[in-house]
Amino acid sequence: MTNPFRLTLLAATAVSLSACSTMMGADADADMGMASASAGGTVMVGGAPMYPNRTIVQNAVNSRDHTTLVAAVKAAGLVDTLSGPGPFTVFAPMNSAFERLPAGTVATLLRPENKGMLTTVLTYHVVPGRITAADLMQRIRAGGGQARLTTVQGGTLTARMMGGRVMLVDAKGGMSHVTQADVMQSNGVIHVTDAVSLPG
Numbered sequence: 001m002t003n004p005f006r007l008t009l010l011a012a013t014a015v016s017l018s019a020c021s022t023m024m025g026a027d028a029d030a031d032m033g034m035a036s037a038s039a040g041g042t043v044m045v046g047g048a049p050m051y052p053n054r055t056i057v058q059n060a061v062n063s064r065d066h067t068t069l070v071a072a073v074k075a076a077g078l079v080d081t082l083s084g085p086g087p088f089t090v091f092a093p094m095n096s097a098f099e100r101l102p103a104g105t106v107a108t109l110l111r112p113e114n115k116g117m118l119t120t121v122l123t124y125h126v127v128p129g130r131i132t133a134a135d136l137m138q139r140i141r142a143g144g145g146q147a148r149l150t151t152v153q154g155g156t157l158t159a160r161m162m163g164g165r166v167m168l169v170d171a172k173g174g175m176s177h178v179t180q181a182d183v184m185q186s187n188g189v190i191h192v193t194d195a196v197s198l199p200g
Contacts, residue, residue: 045183045192046094052184056090057083059185065192068098068106075110076119086187087130091157091168093176093196101196123153124170124199130189133181136166155199168193171200 042049046063057079060066069092073079082088098106109118127149131139139147140159147159158169168176176195183190 041184043180043183045180045190050183050185050190053186055083055187056086056088056185056190059183060092060190065094065096066092068095069093072106072110072118072122075112076115076122078119078122082126082187084187087128088152088188089127089129089131090188090190091125091127091176091178091193091197092190093125093193094179097176097193097195120153120199121196124151124155124157124197126152127157128152132189133178133191140166151199153199157197168197170197172198174198 042051044050045059046065048059048062048064050059050063057070057073060073061070063070073082082090108114109121131149136147136159140161145160149157149159151157155171160167160169162175166178168178170176174195174197176193176197178191179194180192183192
C-alpha cells in the first residue's frame with residue numbers, strides 16, 4: 001500500500017520558497033537584515049532570548065517561531081539527543097516554513113505511526129559539529145561555490161550562494177535560506193531557516 005506521507009513529501013518538492021538573507025559578514029548582515037550573534041552573545045529569536053549557556057532544546061522551547069519544530073522534536077523522541085553534549089549545528093525551520101508544506105503534511109508527520117519518517121526529516125536538519133556562519137562561508141569558497149554538509153540522518157545538504165544570498169539545497173532540490181545565523185548554544189549553534197529541507 002502506498003504510504004500517504006511519502007506522497008505528501010513528494011508533493012512538497014514542488015513548493016518554492018524564497019527569503020532574503022546572507023552570511024557574508026557583519027556588514028552584509030546589516031545590509032541584508034540578517035541577525036547574527038557570531039560573538040556568542042544572547043540574541044532574540046521568536047520573541048525570546050537565546051542564552052548561549054543553555055542547550056538547543058532549552059532555548060528552542062521559548063521561541064514562538066519554532067513551536068511546530070519543538071512539537072516535532074518531542075514527538076520524535078529527540079529531546080534527550082538535542083540536549084546532549086553534541087556539538088550540533090541545527091538548521092531550524094520557522095513555523096511559517098512548515099505552514100508552506102502541502103496541507104496535512106505536519107499532521108501526518110506527527111502521527112505515531114510515522115515516527116520513523118519524522119525522525120528522518122528532523123535529523124536531516126542537524127549536522128555534527130558547531131558550524132558558524134563564517135565556517136560555512138569558508139567551506140563554500142573552498143568548495144568552489146558550494147559546500148556539502150553531511151547530516152546526522154546521513155544525507156547531504158548543499159550550501160551555495162545565489163544572487164548574493166546563502167541557500168541550502170536539499171536532496172529533492174528544494175531551497176531554504178538562513179534568516180538568522182549564529183544563535184549560539186551550549187551544545188552547538190542554531191541557524192534559523194525559512195523552509196523545511198527534505199531528505200531523499
